[in-house]
Structure formats: structure tokens, C-alpha cells
Amino acid sequence: MEPRLKVWVEAGDGRLVLSDYRVRLLELIAEKGSLADGAAEMGLSYRRAWGKLKEIEQNLGVRLVESVAGGAGGGHSRLTPEAKRLVASYNRFRHALAEHAAGDFAAAFRE
Amino acid sequence: MEPRLKVWVEAGDGRLVLSDYRVRLLELIAEKGSLADGAAEMGLSYRRAWGKLKEIEQNLGVRLVESVAGGAGGGHSRLTPEAKRLVASYNRFRHALAEHAAGDFAAAFRE
Numbered sequence: 001m002e003p004r005l006k007v008w009v010e011a012g013d014g015r016l017v018l019s020d021y022r023v024r025l026l027e028l029i030a031e032k033g034s035l036a037d038g039a040a041e042m043g044l045s046y047r048r049a050w051g052k053l054k055e056i057e058q059n060l061g062v063r064l065v066e067s068v069a070g071g072a073g074g075g076h077s078r079l080t081p082e083a084k085r086l087v088a089s090y091n092r093f094r095h096a097l098a099e100h101a102a103g104d105f106a107a108a109f110r111e
Numbered sequence: 112m113e114p115r116l117k118v119w120v121e122a123g124d125g126r127l128v129l130s131d132y133r134v135r136l137l138e139l140i141a142e143k144g145s146l147a148d149g150a151a152e153m154g155l156s157y158r159r160a161w162g163k164l165k166e167i168e169q170n171l172g173v174r175l176v177e178s179v180a181g182g183a184g185g186g187h188s189r190l191t192p193e194a195k196r197l198v199a200s201y202n203r204f205r206h207a208l209a210e211h212a213a214g215d216f217a218a219a220f221r222e
């Protein structure tokens with residue numbers, strides 16, 4: 001037997017704000033420098049990815065992605081400092097909990 | 112923001128064996144002394160509860176509920192020692208992980 005777990009983060013009012021899926025989208029936008037490319041990498045339409053992003057921004061009350069104009073490539077998108085902090089925090093949480101899950105499960109089922 | 116989590120236990124081959132829902136059914140069967148009454152308490156038909164139970168027994172390869180014949184009331188059902196151990200282990204796991212989740216979340220988002 002082995003433990004499985006699904007994690008997410010809700011706002012105080014119960015609205016979903018962060019999940020593995022949402023954080024993955026943010027990471028891909030950062031990696032590709034583009035919402036369109038990040039969305040494509042997840043098999044999402046631009047429209048759907050944009051809607052998801054706006055939903056998280058609204059639920060959190062913070063801006064997550066910003067556009068950077070100009071440059072040789074004609075501009076790109078990047079995560080705001082706040083979004084980078086959220087992604088890093090979520091991943092720290094995720095990894096710490098996964099380790100605890102393995103240990104807690106072994107201890108609970110050993111007795 | 113607050114962390115939320117869903118936990119379950121799979122057999123080595125990926126089949127679901129224990130979850131909050133399944134453990135609750137076992138607890139209610141134990142409490143009521145009857146599969147029918149435990150099922151009713153969860154709003155499940157007897158047939159559906161019985162099917163769920165057989166599925167878990169098959170996936171785990173252990174007997175979970177046994178019938179006790181006779182007595183003034185005409186017999187009842189109870190959990191096998193193995194089922195009692197599984198319920199207790201699952202609950203220990205569940206509670207330990209919930210505490211870790213709160214602590215891990217606070218630590219990860221404090222930084």
C-alpha cells in the first residue's frame with residue numbers, strides 16, 4: 001500500500017487559488033516567456049489559460065503576470081515578483097508535505 | 112489562504128483501497144453493528160455499500176466485516192481485527208498529516 005495525496009490552497013472564502021495544475025501553468029509561462037506558449041505546453045487554449053490566470057489573480061487580489069514590451073523578440077510575458085514568491089512557497093509546501101506523508105504513513109501503518 | 116488536502120491509499124498496482132469515505136463506512140458499520148445501518152447512515156443503498164466493501168476486501172486481500180450469529184437481537188456484523196487495525200492506522204496517518212500540513216504551509220508561506 002502507498003499513500004496518495006492531492007493538495008490545493010483556498011482563499012479564506014473557500015475559493016481555489018493554487019493547485020499543482022495552476023502552479024504548473026505559472027511555471028511554464030515563466031519558462032516560455034509567454035502565456036500562449038505556456039498554455040500550449042499544457043494543452044490549453046490561450047483563452048482558457050488567460051481565464052484561469054485572471055481567476056487566480058482575482059481570487060488572490062494580486063497581479064501574477066506582466067508584459068515586458070520591446071527588445072529584439074518584440075516583448076514577452078513574465079511572472080510578477082509576487083507570483084514568483086507564491087510559486088516558490090507552494091513548491092516548498094508541496095515538497096515538505098510529500099516527505100511528511102511518506103513518513104507519517106510508514107509510522108501509522110507500522111504500529 | 113489555507114491548505115486543503117485529500118488523502119487516499121492505493122494498493123501497489125494503483126487500485127484505491129482506503130479513503131476518508133471508505134474508512135467512514137467501516138466506522139459506521141462497526142458503530143451500528145450492521146452493514147445496512149452503516150450504509151443508511153451514509154445515504155448509501157445496502158447493495159452499493161456491500162459492493163464497496165467487497166471491492167476493498169478484494170483490493171486488500173483481507174476480510175473486513177464478519178457476521179456474528181445469534182443473541183437476543185438476532186445477530187449483527189462487526190469489523191474483523193484486520194479491519195480495525197486498518198481503520199486505526201488510516202486515522203493515525205490522516206491526523207498526523209493534517210497537523211504536518213498546517214505546519215508545512217505556515218513555514219512555506221512565511222518565508
